[in-house]
Amino acid sequence: MGTTTGRDGRVRSRKMHGLGVGIALLGVAAAGGCREASIAPSQETGAVYGPAVALGGGNARVYVQLADGVPVEVGVALSERALSDLPDHHSPGGFRPDDKHHMFEYVLAMPERNPTPFRHVLIDWNPGGHEPPGIYDLPHFDFHFYTITDAERRAIDPADAEFAAKAARFPAAAYTPAGYTAIPGAIPFMGAHWVDPTSPELNGQTFTQTFIYGSWDGALIFAEPMITKAFLESRPDFERAIPVPAQYAEAGYYPARYSIRWDAESREYRVALGSFTLR
Numbered sequence: 001m002g003t004t005t006g007r008d009g010r011v012r013s014r015k016m017h018g019l020g021v022g023i024a025l026l027g028v029a030a031a032g033g034c035r036e037a038s039i040a041p042s043q044e045t046g047a048v049y050g051p052a053v054a055l056g057g058g059n060a061r062v063y064v065q066l067a068d069g070v071p072v073e074v075g076v077a078l079s080e081r082a083l084s085d086l087p088d089h090h091s092p093g094g095f096r097p098d099d100k101h102h103m104f105e106y107v108l109a110m111p112e113r114n115p116t117p118f119r120h121v122l123i124d125w126n127p128g129g130h131e132p133p134g135i136y137d138l139p140h141f142d143f144h145f146y147t148i149t150d151a152e153r154r155a156i157d158p159a160d161a162e163f164a165a166k167a168a169r170f171p172a173a174a175y176t177p178a179g180y181t182a183i184p185g186a187i188p189f190m191g192a193h194w195v196d197p198t199s200p201e202l203n204g205q206t207f208t209q210t211f212i213y214g215s216w217d218g219a220l221i222f223a224e225p226m227i228t229k230a231f232l233e234s235r236p237d238f239e240r241a242i243p244v245p246a247q248y249a250e251a252g253y254y255p256a257r258y259s260i261r262w263d264a265e266s267r268e269y270r271v272a273l274g275s276f277t278l279r
Contacts, residue, residue: 044069048111055106058082062108062121071116071253075272076143083233088127101130107150117147117252135201140228143271148221156216158188166217167192177213177243191216209260211242225258225271232269235262248279
């Protein structure tokens with residue numbers, strides 16, 4: 001699949017405004033949840049890949065690294081040319097919420113062999129960033145690792161009479177990552193977003209990378225590394241632990257770290273979740 005095209009810019013404008021307003025209201029109370037994971041015995045070792053999707057002058061694809069059937073890492077591999085020839089503010093398609101911001105979506109399928117809780121990955125390319133100004137208004141990518149299907153994600157629609165109620169229905173506190181705070185409201189076709197108030201970019205530093213969670217209708221539904229194009233282009237070797245919930249609603253393999261790195265051998269940028277543990 002390539003970029004999606006038919007969504008209402010007016011709706012997207014409200015969603016971006018909600019993100020900006022929500023970050024300004026980080027005092028809201030936190031609470032949390034999760035989704036079913038796939039656990040199947042296997043002796044397979046090595047990387048398995050999902051289908052490639054055109055991105056920029058190259059492509060992107062999901063991979064799962066296995067060791068005796070157990071997931072070691074799940075990530076997105078971007079070919080070397082994927083960061084070139086990307087659509088800009090004047091390119092057709094995507095969403096144009098206002099005169100400044102533009103967003104392009106790329107949906108990536110998981111590999112057939114996938115013993116993780118993740119069901120698809122949504123990449124958003126934001127050539128002018130998005131709100132709030134002065135924080136996330138730099139060119140960047142959002143990598144949403146979803147534990148729901150693409151069809152379920154697309155059903156997060158303001159046309160749903162229960163949209164506001166589902167957005168406000170947070171998981172119980174034990175099922176949310178420690179220290180994270182929910183931003184009021186929800187982004188259509190994505191879900192409610194949770195941020196770490198101690199993140200550097202929310203405390204006066206320039207945004208390079210951050211880690212966000214998302215929920216919908218009482219469950220956590222995505223984990224999201226958000227990374228500037230400039231940081232990726234620096235070919236970093238970056239890794240850090242991520243806060244995780246104390247409990248998960250369904251047993252499965254869940255990550256506790258994420259990384260951003262350049263693989264010189266494959267000539268790929270890799271954005272990955274790792275340190276999987278059976279929970």
